[in-house]
Amino acid sequence: MQKVVAKDLKKHFKTGKKIIKAVNGVDISIKEGEVVALVGESGSGKSTLGKLLLKLIEPDAGEIFFNGMNITDLDKNEIRPLRRKMQMIFQDPFTTFNPIYKIGTQIIEAIKFHKIVDENSAEDYLAEFMRMVALHPDILKKYPHQLSGGQLQRCAIVRAISLKPEFLVCDEIISALDVSAQVQIIDLLKMLEGELKLTILFITHDIGVARRIAKNALVMKDGKIVESGVIEKILYDPSEDYTRKLISSVLSIKK
Numbered sequence: 636m637q638k639v640v641a642k643d644l645k646k647h648f649k650t651g652k653k654i655i656k657a658v659n660g661v662d663i664s665i666k667e668g669e670v671v672a673l674v675g676e677s678g679s680g681k682s683t684l685g686k687l688l689l690k691l692i693e694p695d696a697g698e699i700f701f702n703g704m705n706i707t708d709l710d711k712n713e714i715r716p717l718r719r720k721m722q723m724i725f726q727d728p729f730t731t732f733n734p735i736y737k738i739g740t741q742i743i744e745a746i747k748f749h750k751i752v753d754e755n756s757a758e759d760y761l762a763e764f765m766r767m768v769a770l771h772p773d774i775l776k777k778y779p780h781q782l783s784g785g786q787l788q789r790c791a792i793v794r795a796i797s798l799k800p801e802f803l804v805c806d807e808i809i810s811a812l813d814v815s816a817q818v819q820i821i822d823l824l825k826m827l828e829g830e831l832k833l834t835i836l837f838i839t840h841d842i843g844v845a846r847r848i849a850k851n852a853l854v855m856k857d858g859k860i861v862e863s864g865v866i867e868k869i870l871y872d873p874s875e876d877y878t879r880k881l882i883s884s885v886l887s888i889k890k
């Protein structure tokens with residue numbers, strides 16, 4: 636079954652007299668349970684596309700389907716029952732959490748809002764997810780600034796997956812972390828993907844990172860998907876010059 640489908644999706648931004656065609660006619664189709672990487676240079680439209688798919692922003696044209704249902708024109712009230720099922724995790728976990736509240740309080744708030752479990756069992760319910768991401772449940776009693784970036788990103792993952800989502804958009808979620816935390820988060824996502832049967836769009840500018848988590852990739856340039864398919868094949872035989880440059884840029888950094 637196709638989990639998420641986009642047809643000729645467009646989002647243009649006007650800044651002064653200039654029009655930025657952030658997403659400019661994108662067709663994609665993500666199967667249930669699939670992890671797909673979305674790679675492309677900075678400004679190519681990756682984050683905009685991710686937000687469009689989750690209806691966090693409205694498209695100018697095109698259609699979006701979730702579980703076969705056309706969600707393009709659903710209003711705020713109509714989309715609410717679907718919100719829980721579609722979660723996004725961002726690059727900087729310090730923007731995910733409000734600095735003035737304890738982490739656990741904030742996650743429980745979301746669980747209560749979506750009526751996942753009743754209030755009395757929320758803490759036990761969360762403790763299980765904390766174990767899953769290898770964090771001590773006591774961390775829930777801390778404030779965001781008391782944690783490392785890697786720990787806080789795991790909490791952001793807990794926040795998202797404790798809502799039992801079906802589709803997860805991960806937007807550069809390891810870019811702000813040091814190398815060892817990056818490896819841990821990738822391993823964690825792989826484990827969760829298998830365990831929770833998630834469908835994931837993994838956004839990254841680094842096609843080398845993409846291959847560690849996903850089998851297939853979409854390559855984005857100037858608001859368009861210019862190449863797609865099995866990552867190993869793209870890496871060894873890219874059909875676009877642009878993709879070749881993307882590959883050599885990450886390989887040269889790693890040398």
Ligand SMILES: Nc1ncnc2c1ncn2[C@@H]1O[C@H](COP(=O)(O)OP(=O)(O)OP(=O)(O)O)[C@@H](O)[C@H]1O
Pocket residue numbers: 648649650655656657675676677678679680681682683684840
């Ligand atoms: N709200 C907005 N208003 C105006 N322009 C925007 C807005 N959001 C994005 N853009 C522009 O749209 C283009 C695509 O941006 P987007 O953030 O989707 O790129 P990206 O591929 O995620 O880049 P990065 O890798 O740097 O995160 C950029 O030129 C950006 O400046």
Ligand SMILES: [Mg+2]
Pocket residue numbers: 681682683806
């Ligand atoms: Mg982005």
